[in-house]
Amino acid sequence: MINIAILGFGVVGSGTCDVLSNNAEIIKKRIGDEIYVKKILDLRDFPDSPYKDRVTHDADEVFGDPDIKVAVETIGGARVAYDYTKRALSAGISVVTSNKELVSTHGVELMKLACDNGCVYLFEAAVGGGIPIIRPLYKCLAANNIVKIAGIVNGTTNYILSSMKNSGISYEGALKKAQQKGYAEQDPTADCEGIDAQRKISILSSIVMDGKYCDPSKIHAEGISKLTTEDIALARAIGCELKLIAYFGNNGDGTASAFVAPHFVDKACMLSDVEGVFNAVLVEGDYLGQAVFYGRGAGSYPTASAVAGDVIEACVNGSVDMKTRLWDDSVSVFRDYDDIKSDFVVYSEDDDMDLSAVLPSAQAVENASGVNAVIVNDITEAELKSKLEGKSGIEYKHYLK
Amino acid sequence: MINIAILGFGVVGSGTCDVLSNNAEIIKKRIGDEIYVKKILDLRDFPDSPYKDRVTHDADEVFGDPDIKVAVETIGGARVAYDYTKRALSAGISVVTSNKELVSTHGVELMKLACDNGCVYLFEAAVGGGIPIIRPLYKCLAANNIVKIAGIVNGTTNYILSSMKNSGISYEGALKKAQQKGYAEQDPTADCEGIDAQRKISILSSIVMDGKYCDPSKIHAEGISKLTTEDIALARAIGCELKLIAYFGNNGDGTASAFVAPHFVDKACMLSDVEGVFNAVLVEGDYLGQAVFYGRGAGSYPTASAVAGDVIEACVNGSVDMKTRLWDDSVSVFRDYDDIKSDFVVYSEDDDMDLSAVLPSAQAVENASGVNAVIVNDITEAELKSKLEGKSGIEYKHYLK
Structure with missing residues (x-):
């Protein structure tokens, strides 16, 4: 015994x-x-x-x-x-x-x-x-250089976003419903402001960076409390779903880029289908290619x-x-968020706004709904902001394909 | 070294x-x-x-x-x-x-x-x-009684079915394309008749039956070589995708039910989205609930x-x-296919055929396409066949929700 x-x-x-x-x-x-x-x-x-x-x-x-x-x-x-x-x-x-x-x-x-x-x-x-994820990373994928992780790792926020989509209720209403069902704490800050996801992606990052410790406080985290049902409808109009994504990218030079933020997730990506309190983690290894681990991310x-x-x-x-399995905190790993290049969807409610004039490298997003939207690849949020400075009525979100 | x-x-x-x-x-x-x-x-x-x-x-x-x-x-x-x-x-x-x-x-x-x-x-x-699946079953899910496994575990057949769907070509045409691309062998029997899937579900079964050896030759296996583009279109018309599924069910009495067969997979099930050479395995544990492991199931x-x-x-x-991890072949584990209860979609091209008269326990499948189809739960294929005896123009497939 x-x-x-x-x-x-x-x-x-x-x-x-x-x-x-x-x-x-x-x-x-x-x-x-x-x-x-x-x-x-x-x-x-x-x-x-x-x-x-x-x-x-x-x-x-x-x-x-x-x-x-x-x-x-x-x-x-x-x-x-x-x-x-x-x-x-x-x-x-x-x-x-x-x-x-x-x-x-x-x-x-x-x-x-x-x-x-x-x-x-x-x-x-x-x-x-x-969901088995820690042991698969340490063991099954041990021969791979992990180049990317994108995860829906917080069930509370995913439940809230699903509620907003399915019932057309506001963030506040959906949060209240989640609290009533026991899916959200009375103080929802850690979940809804992305802090829980920040901790989780820091753990995954430390593992795949071969034990170079990835301090969660160095990870930019943006939550879902400012999102609206309009944001969700807009995402869907252009073939995406709005999800809170914890992202890790291996820069290949000993540094990593990680952040937590709402993303427009393309319907072609399996993460777009993850509903309610479920979680899913997409992992890309240099020899494995992409794999997804899906299941119940919380609950007793x-x-x-x-x-x-x-x-x-x-x-x-x-x-x-x-x-x-040991980690080592002697080396600083994370690139500053201001220096992290990412992909964005940029959109305007003004149909006459010529987004490709503002962002010459952008590609138009074909969509039946006639939404004026483009995708800009490989740009920092700071650069994007500076390009949009002085233009009104333009919004953007991170984009995951 | x-x-x-x-x-x-x-x-x-x-x-x-x-x-x-x-x-x-x-x-x-x-x-x-x-x-x-x-x-x-x-x-x-x-x-x-x-x-x-x-x-x-x-x-x-x-x-x-x-x-x-x-x-x-x-x-x-x-x-x-x-x-x-x-x-x-x-x-x-x-x-x-x-x-x-x-x-x-x-x-x-x-x-x-x-x-x-x-x-x-x-x-x-x-x-x-x-895809990590063996180690997660042995390790991460070791505290669970695994009640069900449903997997798309053969990339060749999934590629062929995806090709038939997307290009509207026949089984023979899709097989040829798969052979040209190196996704199918010159002799495709093991893949296309479900033998490869039979071996794989036997391995997973042996693991989750705590090492009671599950002889693959005892697993009923039906392949995809008789499927048509009409079958695929019909599946989609009623909100499903046609997939070759390797199934394991734990009967809870020391025996297991396993078989390989084409299934109408409901769009609500994540396996329905698995396209091309990708594989995915859905595992249900008594405490875990459902989890899905998705990724590249073959290739160098x-x-x-x-x-x-x-x-x-x-x-x-x-x-x-x-x-x-040891297995033991002293006990016979598998229930005879003829005694395995499963769910089926039953359909007829004849709109006037009253399927619920033939199958009183069946539920009609609501669909915008007007396809005359019902779902029958918990019935052996032998029982279903006997109920349909003498009725012409009725077909059926296994159903996975």
Whole structure:
């Protein structure tokens, strides 16, 4: 029997307990041993939970227990979770987490600590919820130079944009609906201003930049709170869908370009079809070409599915390849947003506005709706802004083909 | 330096050499060691290849070389490849392959042989080409009971169906075009009659049935050679696309239902959008929900990307979790096709034909094209056939929502 502990018995922590106990028989068959949740560390009591007898408020009971091999950190945030993760790893207890904030801010230190103590720090659930993406990047695509990643990695914002499209309601109305359904927090800032997506793309970037740490605070992030139903209708009129995209591009010179922003996503791109709380990550490798990973990016059980998969890995595999996963924060990786070239859709409600006179390199967007729009490739937002200076009634969005 | 050998220097074998040598620097950075192709075993000479000096015709030079840690088997088929794989594994040399025929017929024996000799037998490239699917099933989704898999796993047939749709040409014409482009073999039987897909779904089934071996010869397989452009047009008229689907369903009683057949795939299902040589696999887990893995399912470089990823794993990880991957052929797993319940679209060119009189449990398919069609759920093909006996002008296809 392998004993584990859950740190933080919230939505994901209790979901992980459910997966591990309801599928205990299958898991035992797969790994040849039983996984038992011995301790649950939380400030609260859970008198109605079937696991109530295992709840403790005393961290020493967990970190001082030599029987415990793996701890599931589902506390969230980067304060208590950070302290507990350090304590666990220092004691040689592997830690598995869904905590993107902690991984993206302290991943360098925590992975090194795991490696030094012969255990692992795994975080498949930190990006894309239940969708396998971290392990495929580390393992299956390990022979590729990853040149591009474009992801819908935040279910809350994708749900809001889908609602706005399907019900014709405003951002505020759609946010309220999302909050009522439990898809958005009462303070929606981290999701809606792109901060959650910023953390997730920083984690993916650090992996594919071979462990050069990609600080999330260096990633330009723009959210969806200023988007309107008109923006969505306009995107659709020219054969696109409006999506919040977390983007990573490998510049090939040791630097990367990453940002989070609303994009007009061409209908030819599979990301355009991703609706509601679903997530999808498009990855382009130099030998793989493009692949897409699609599924439920949040929610108790899908996230718990990924956490529990990592628990199994931590139980089976020990620290065998932790050293190939380490990150290093000695080098600055990201190009300044002002220097990042991107593609844009530029459009005007004024049919007489000659956009190709303003932007000579632009290509007109053929569309049956008669929308006056062009695509400009390979230009920084700063350059584009300067070209549009003084012209009124022209708007633009990032474009993803 | 880690020395490896390539067995069979064809499309995938030479592609693997290219990936490993062109991305040698990245790979070295990732694993902290260099991977070197020391020997290439092939009957032919390759005087124009940059690797020509490493080519040998003598198998003893490979299997008797104590320096060689990993062998890449890209010979194909289940004869020479089988002998060489056994020789390598018996010598403690890990084997990595894209050979679905060999894995699906002799996987039980070969994985056990690897385990017994402290090495690994890995086959990420055997299903879905470059798409990560084997490792995600074994690892990321290890805590789930996988209830369903539906995959477009054969690029040749998907290319042919896309060509028929987009160019309005017949099956024969589309096959010829595919052969000219190198997407179909001169003898297209294995692809077009569903045998390749049968092997691939057997491999996925064996994994998710926790290693109960799923013999491909027990899987009902129907190909695409009888499909017409009318079938495709009809599918589209009722909001579907015609696709060759490899299906697995877990019956929950220790048995599985698997088959390969053309399906009307509802436009709401992401598989309906998969065009040309691309592959996609939809996986449903009890906690994960649905996830889709999409990408290039064949071709030299995408397949080599997956092979090279496994080479890296074999170099880094040794045999640490091979024992959790073993298959066992002691139990018969598959339900007879005649007893498998499925969903069908039933349609008639005769508008006056009252399909709901013939099939009282059926639901009419609302469609703007006025096609006379119904959906029947949860019925065996044998039952459906008996209900339609004696009625003329009625056709049906499997239906995937």
